[in-house]
Amino acid sequence: RGSGATMKKQFNRMRQLANQTVGRAEKTEVLSEDLLQVEKRLELVKQVSHSTHKKLTACLQGQQGAEADKRSKKLPLTTLAQCLVEGSAILGDDTLLGKMLKLCGEAEDKLAQELIHFELQVERDVIEPLFLLAEVEIPNIQKQRKHLAKLVLDMDSSRTRWQQTSKSSGLSSGLQPAGAKADALREEMEEAANRVEICRDQLSADMYSFVAKEIDYANYFQTLIEVQAEYHRKSLALLQAVLPQIKAQQEAWVEKPSFGKPLEEHLTISGREIAFPIEACVTMLLECGMQEEGLFRVAPSASKLKKLKAALDCCVVDVQEYSADPHAIAGALKSYLRELPEPLMTFELYDEWIQASNIQEQDKRLQALWNACEKLPKANHNNIRYLIKFLSKLSEYQDVNKMTPSNMAIVLGPNLLWPQAEGNITEMMTTVSLQIVGIIEPEPIIQHADWFFPGEIEFNITGNYGSPVHVNHNANYSSMPSPDMDPADRRQPEQARRPLSVATDNMMLEFYKKDGMGVRVMDTSWVARRGSSAGRKASCAPPTMQPPA
Known part of the structure; x- marks a missing residue:
């Protein structure tokens, strides 16, 4: 009976809807215009909320709905932290990489915990x-x-x-059943209207409540931003706390590359007064290269030079291996000087060095050069003094090694001083003339090293270098002598080379000629034109004046 009544009600609904659709029956609208607008807004808010929920859920890295422990296991940051800590254990805490991996692993783990807390809060709120x-x-x-x-x-x-029914009852008023049917339908109509009113009131209340709670819905998004801000603040605080520790480990690690690094930085980090490459190369050359012909002039094997530079950068040098190739040691020393961001004789004093070298009267020139030396920063002064003392000692063997102070000035000058600004070709060519003079400039300083830098000097400061038996390798040295820049360095990017190095190379070519065997050797006839060897040695006599006080 109940199902029959339900079917009848559905039939009546369908018939009424069909009549309303074709306009044969009146349609009652029980909602106000405001509530009809709310009804449309409901659907829009539903679509936006559904889409936002879906995208926001996709942003979660942890498993949605899982507890913190389960969520942590599958979090990418957690697995990264574990990988870093395990890598630290493999490499060991005594290595810089091991220390870095451990610190970073611990930091990433803390970040993972913050992320879990953040995601749980976003999920809940x-x-x-x-x-x-x-x-x-x-x-x-x-x-x-x-x-x-x-x-x-x-x-x-x-x-x-x-x-x-009422119309039918009016036409046949004498028929009692028709009146009874109308009464029954009126009662049904009144009950339906009562149900409509109750449902409409409830729906209206819910719709108005939805409108009133829009500020609460909007607050979800404010909460999202606030929770994100707090998460990022905490994460930033963690990173800022660990960064000083990471930097401290980096700064405390003395095994840092020295080639291409500022002199002061290298000395500060290593706690040295003399740059490691300078001391290492000089000490080894004192043992195995003083009588080597063409030292600093003959180009070494490119592969040997590259290997030695890399070893010096690691502060690890096999003295026995490189004692057999003094030209590689000399080449590494030149490379270190050339690759300094600022020349050893400094950009600031460049003009003063050039002006001093142009003074014709010897005593005044020496006085001006001494003044320039005294203006050098302490680190530069110590290293120039060390280097000049060594070159002075090397010149004592000039009859064997053919490296007079002038020759040394020619091949080493461009590695000790160069102008700061790189201009166009015209400007560079204008500077070449100054550079040529500047190349000869170290010559009097080398000649009068004890006057410029009085006192003895201990070359092997750290005592880390042995004393291999010296062998003259010049007889079986097969590498071709070359200008100041060896072919391997010529292939380096332009920024890795110092200003005017090309001009220096071209100038050096003037001092080379080919012998009968086709091998280039240094043309020393220009030395004879400037005076005999004896005459040159005589001019090396100490100046009569005393160094300025």
Whole structure:
């Protein structure tokens, strides 16, 4: 009986809806215009909330709905932290990489914990409320709205049938059953109207409540930003706390590359007064290279030079291996000087060095050069003094090694001083003339090293270098002598080379000629033109004046 009544009610609804659709029956609208607008907004808010919930959930790195411990295990940051800590254990805490991996691993683990806390909070305060809004609250209101529409159809249907019965009853007023049927339909109509009113009032209350709670819904997004801000603040605080520790480990690690690094930085980090490459090369050359012909002039094997430079950068040198190749040691020393960001004789004093070297009167020139020396920063002064003392000692063997102070000035000058600004070709060519003079400039300083830098000097400061038996390798040395820049260095990027190095190379070519065997050797005839060897040695006599006080 109940199912029959239900089917009849559905039939009446369908007939009423069909009549309303074609305009044969009146449609009752029980919602105000404001609530009809709210109804449209409900659907839009539902779509936006659903889409936002979906995208925000996709941003979670941990497993949604899982507890903190389970979420942590599958978090990418957690696995990264574990990898770093395990790598630290493999490499060992006594290595810089091991220390870095451990510190970074611990930091990443803390960041992972902050991320888990952040995601749990976002899930609780934003994602779940958005889900309830899009999938529960709004659908419930929409479901109630559909129920109201059915009740309205029932009311309209009962009214239509009552009106039709009343008309029939009026035409045949003597028929009692027709009146009884009309009364029954009126009662049905009144009950339907009562149900519509109750449902409409409930729906209206829910819709107005939805409108009033829009500020609460908007607060979900404010909460998202606040939680994100707090997460990033805590993460930043963690990173800022660990960065000084990381930097401290880096700064405390003395095994840092020295080639291409500022002199002061290298000395500060290593706690030295003399740059490691300078001391290492000089000490080895004192043992195995003093009588080597063409030292600093003959180009070494490019592969040997590269290997030695790399070893010096690691502060690891096999003295026995390189004692067999003094030209590689000399080449490494020149490379270190050339690759300094600022020349050993400094950019600031460049003009003063050039002006001093142009003074014709010897005593005044020496006085000007001495003044320039005294203006050098302490680190530069110590290293120039060390180097000049060594070159002075090397010149004592000039009859064997053919490296007079002038020759040394020619091949080493461009590595000790160069102008700071790189201009266009015209400007560079203008500077070449100054550079040529500047190349000869160290010559009097080498000649009068004890006057410029009085006192003895201990070359092997650290005592880390042995004393291999010296062998003259010049007889079986097969490498071709070359200008100041060897071919391997010529292939380096332009920025790795110092200004005017090309001009220096070209100038050096003037001092080379080919012998009968096709091997280039230094043309020393220009030395004879400037005076005999004896005459040159005589000019090396100490100046009559005393060094300035």
